[in-house]
Amino acid sequence: MTSREQILRSVRAALNRQSNEPVPPVLLSEAPTEGLVEQFTKALEALAGKVVVVKTPEEAQVEVDKALKGRTFIRSSDPFSRAAIATIDVGITSADYALADTGSLVMFTESNESRLLSLLPPCHIAVISSSKIVASLDDVFRLRPLPGAQSSAMVVITGPSRTADIEMRLVRGVHGPGEIHVIIIEDDVTHSD
Amino acid sequence: MKTPNVTEALGDSKLQLAIYSATARMAERRRDVVSPDAMPDYQALRQHAHDIKKHTLDHLDFYLEQMEKNVEARGGKVIWARDGAEACAFIQKLARDRGVKVIVKSKSMTTEEIHLNDHLEGDGVEAVETDLGEYILQLGGEKPFHIIAPALHKTKEDVSDVFEKHLHSKRETSPEGLTKIARIALREKFLEAGMGISGANFLVADSGAVVLVENEGNARLTSSAPKIHVAVSGIEKLIPRAQDLAVFLKLLGRSATGQPLSVYTSFLAGPKREGEPDGPEEFYLVLLDNGRTKLLADESKRQSLYCIRCGACLNHCPVYRKIGGYNYPWVYSGPIGKILTPQFMGIEHDPWLPFASSLCGACGEVCPVKIEIPRILLELRSDKVAKGGDNVELWSFKVWSWVMRHPKIYAQLASAALSAAPTKKDSFFAVGPLKNWLSQRDLPVPPAKSFRDWWKERTH
């Protein structure tokens, strides 16, 4: 008998189940959808993230340049090079969703965003359309009940990387970016980045 | 009853302050975010989380098979490991076969449980802990002190000592500076490693996915930078659906550190897909039994397996907060450790453990999945007694029980015992329990007469 068979047999014997009970229902909360941009801004700024709201992609570019402060960068639309990503200061990406209640960004790998681009450089800049902002993670699960259907990974990024492992003192930028900027293009049109 | 040597921990005022203030801070932050004002549905969510875990574990065979099917559908492989030896053997062989010399690890109590690092080091493979607290401890050759804050007992000076000695860094006493040293040192390892090994906060059956929750980014790097990602997980980490994460993620961060969401939540479903620029090329999920099916079989204590490793019970336990993580016999400390250890190891292993609790109930009150820790502690105590071994105590309680069913005798004996009891610490008669009491505090002055005598006089 393989280990697999042995373990499953142990489990069944342990449970000695007489019948099957139905699974409890899915519990997803509903939240109001007004003021999401303001809510998102407040939540991320409370985590020392920076948020700017603009009206057009051109204005967004201006804000990106401001945030860059002349540092080296790579965009997600640039050809992928792991070696390069490991050396530059800033990674610029889009995001698939943003969560208003926690100030989070949600990225699916199916959008061809590199995993490492929002992770290795010490600064992460994300440019998103306000239409991507939903109330909470529950909405993402509502829209994408099977996040792994098209993507090998979904990551929810909530503020800069942090630790309090040394004397419970908060330090930002441990392994992930210590600096995070989100530029929101507030318009009625959905953008492809 | 043999007990651990806690004298050192209790006498170390630096340690006491570190444990007490760190746990107090985490408890306070939790309180702020789960108060009825901040989270009106907190109690309902706890119950729902409990119900989902109950359902999942009551049907674990079904969900294990579903998980395996979906992992394989996404291009991953499932390894079933009956025990730590099997799990380690698989990982060691994989490393050998792939020529892996450097492994990066993100925080996983399960890998501590199976002594994975020791096995890998035996093969000459460098297995580097990348969670900052774990990294510091690994360099210094120590074990984790707390599930969520593994190095909470270390000062920044201690950390600098460790870095100077093992990384040849310069003296540095700011947490920012120390963190930067670690970041640079570990960055090299992440990019060099041929394999990344993580644990799993949750296993999602309908997606064949592993969920990793963290604040630093090391779990993301561990699971994304190297070509191979191995996730090691106990079989009890399963939940049925991705959508169930909505409930658990609301509770995990809040219960652990008062964060509505931890910085990074990764939902990982297999190796990288066609067209994705990066990610692991191979993904393995090691499903570990190592005694969990034993716990599963005890229906009344099965909920011990619901634990989502938030650490809230540790932060609220007045015993943990005095003696710290090193005075527990196994990798799991605190109240959850108290109920898991005897069930995994057998109550004979550390028979004193379930008794090292005042049964205050703070743990059960804060557990996000409503594990009834106090009730289980009481059952374990009863299990220990049923195993026998302490005849003196057994006979004491037999006598006690008899006396308590004979009120007149109880009344006479009790009064006699009280007037004879020594109140002074150094009294000749201060032995056993009396000696133990007097070692810490004074005894009350015995009254002139008992309540029942007073009542008798009053009514006649």
Place this chain on the structure above:
Amino acid sequence: MMRVSLFVTCVVDQVFPNVGMAMAEVLERAGCEVEFRESQTCCAQPAFNSGYRDQARSVAEHFLTTFEGAEYIVVPSGSCCSMISHHFAELLPGDKRVHDLEPRVFEFSQFLLNVLKVDDVGASFDALVTYHDSCHALRELKIKNGPRQLLGNVRGLRLVEMDIAEECCGFGGTFSVKFPEISGGMVRTKIDSIERTGASTVVSIDSSCLMQIQGALSRAGSKIRTMHLAEILASK
């Protein structure tokens, strides 16, 4: 007139009889007819908590026999009360006597507030007082505001909260003597907090907690005294 049966608890009976006397007095003043059934001894908690369920069961049965037919049973202890109302059912599952007993057992403050509907017993006690939330009372019986409400109506009494009112005093029954160092560490943390309030008196509804706290206070040479809620409410 309401007939109330006292279950004073073995600790009060033998070590702190004043608590029982005070409780009887307060109940009588509130208009109850108070009885004390002599065959009472213990709620069986020491055996139950130490894992000796057989021995606990027989003592629990003695309790059931003693209090058969009692309309109200009032207990000056949160832990003894919760032993009876929450844990007897574990010792004697499905037992009808236990089922009938549960709704008639009350901790003292709960009885005053919820049954007699009284929150002012006309007491006076001029002092700065702090209140210790005993664990079983707080977490099993959900007693938190009741005693504070009663104390709030005592003339001359000023209530100040310690910063860790809900933390365990470290008694835990046999825990206090099986793990004396840990128990001692816990109670010293507690009395530090009590001392920081500046109160002259610490109050609780559990005499075992008070025994632990008083023992530590006196060992530390403190002048702070411990009193049971009943003793305060009996004061004039």
